[in-house]
Amino acid sequence: MPWELTAASAAGFTTLAVYAALALVGWRNRTSRCGPEVTLLMAVVGLSALTYSIQLGYDAVAPQSFWWGLTFAISTLAPFLWLGFVVQYVSRSQWMTRRRAAAFALEPLVMIGAIATNSAHGLVWTVSSEAVATPGAAVELAFGPLYYGHLLVAYVTVTIGMWMIFLVGIRWSLVYWKQVLVLLVAPLPPFLSNIAFVLGISPVPSLDLTPFMFTFTGLLLVLGLYRFDLLERVPIARRQAFQAMGDGLVVLNSDRVVIQVDDIARRILDPPPDVGSRIDDVFPETQFEQLHGTTVTDANNLAYDIRVSDLTDERGDEIGYALALRDVTGRHRYEQRLEVANRVLRHNLRNDMNVVRGYADIVATGSDAETKRAARSILDRTDDLLTVSDKARKVSELDDSHTQPTTTHDVTAIVAGIVHQSRRKFPESTFTFVGTPHVEAELTDAGSLATAIEELTELLVGQVDGENGGVTIQIAVERRDDVVIRIESDGPPIPAVEREALSAGSETPLRHAEGLGLWLAYWCVIENGGELAFGDEADGSEEVGAPNSKSETATVRLTFPAREE
DSSP: OOOOOOHHHHHHHHHHHHHHHHHHHHHHHHHTTTHHHHHHHHHHHHHHHHHHHHTTTOHHHHHHHHHHHHHHHHTTTTHHHHHHHHHTTTOGGGSSSSHHHHHHHHHHHHHHHHTHHHHHOSSSSSOTTHHHHOSSSHHHHEEEEEHHHHHHHHHHHHHHHHHHHHHHHHHHHHHHHHHHHHHHHHHHHHHHHHHHHHHTTOOTTTOHHHHHHHHHHHHHHHHHIIISSSOOOHHHHHHHHHTOOOSSSEEEETBBBBBEEHHHHHSSSSOOOOOOOOGGOTTTSSSSGGGGTEEEEEETSEEEEEEEEEOOOOOOOOEEEEEEEOHHHHHHHHHHHHHHHHHHHHHHHHHHHHHHHHHHHHHSOOOHHHHHHHHHHHHHHHHHHHHHHHHHHHHOOOOOOGGOOOOOHHHHHHHHHHHHHHHOOOSSSEEEEHHHHHEEESSSOOHHHHHHHHHHHHHHHHHHHGOOOOOOEEEEEEEEEEEEEEESSSSOSSSSHHHHHHTTOOOOOOSSSSEEEEEHHHHHHHHTTEEESSSSSTTTTTTOOOOOTTSOOOOEEEEEOOOOO
16 A cells, blocks of 8 residues: 555654754854754754654555664664764763764664664564554564664663763753753653653554654753753853953862863963862962962963953852963063163163263363263263163064064074174173084074173173173083073173072062163063073073072073974
8 A cells, every 4th residue: 555644644744843943953053062963963863753754654564664774774873963962062072082983983883784784684673474564553573682782872872971961060050050951851752752662661552752752852952052042152161261362261169179171271370270179279379369360470481361250150149260361471571671671771860860960060170180081981871871772772672572483593603693793892802602503493583582692792791891801701502402502701690680680570679680681681582482591500500590509600591492303
């Protein structure tokens, strides 16, 4: 007898409108969170409902068996699509490794192959010779071991997904507990209806209501989509961090215990926060209430502002905190330069102008000899002011080159050129150069590297009165793990007060450098991703300004990233 429209088939076709609408909603939200997963899930279960509805319109065993096999083949994908949706929703993409994804994909592929060849082995189902088919009722089948094996895998897969959702509900139930509740309830109608069919206790005899029960799953997802913002809303901590344009994120519960931390925050903070630890362990010297607006610096001299946001649920109750780390390196370095330049200029201008005024009085009232000495002092002081002014100009011209891409430069050639210029600029001093040929480093601004070395050599030469002879300075370039530029002098070292001001990161009335030379060199080095240190590395080098047993050695070391071989 040809196919006829039955009440069961008509009911199945009616559900197709629901599946089509759900798939369309998911497609429209395909760029949103979980949108593609919802679309694919609804398309698959809708297709299985269509094929099952077609089956129920036949009164012959053979066509019913064919359409049931097609329905079962399509439905094998549903549990794994559900798990994929859950994994994406709870942000556990790293859990779905390639190996696990391959294992989950293998099972439905094996089952589809077994269904296609079932007539040869009968391991999925068999049809009794006495079986009859009537329109509106499914033919009675005897299920084989592969069918029950698939059901076991499918039930475990659905349970894993529900367990993931349940764990989210425990951790963040106050944040979006309505979404969690919707997702926990959504798979239950088809899950329970399938169990009832297998046990032979279906409320409608001879019918598997599972394809139709998925409509309730879809409707619950729509409720979450529109009522609870399921596809559009992400966990509150992530959303607020994105709004704050944070580069790193630490999420705390109401007890200020870390419940989530990203890799960027682990790299920035020292010690790195771990899930389950208290945030006070990361900032032992700063009260939590004072963290907002403070600045931390990572191992690469990059500065980050900390922004603390309260996390509240829909009732306004406080449920935790989000610490967003925002990269403010450019602003931080600009403010530091402005502060140092301002203090140095005011200090030097005031002192030197007082000296100039005193000598001007001598010029106006003194003898010829005194006038000549005063005039010479006035010239020296004005030269000093011009030098400070020139360095201030260089400081103002420094770019935030740390944000620019690096290029490869021959450091040996750069340093050799500076040594040649220094010999002409300071003829009373002796300069030697020891360099490995063609040592290359990754720099953002080779010109600022040259400026740094020039300023450092000038400072070392300036520690000796030129009238009493010069100094001997050796500059060496070598390739280790990084590129190292080593400047050694047989004269006095750079004064400790200069290095202490550098180590403190700012100028104060009690800790004040005499000029901008060392600051300019330091800024040029860190803008190229390098490090500046004093002391003899062989005896334990010291970082900028830190004391050690060799703090009086006139040695400066610059380190830069080497070009990768």
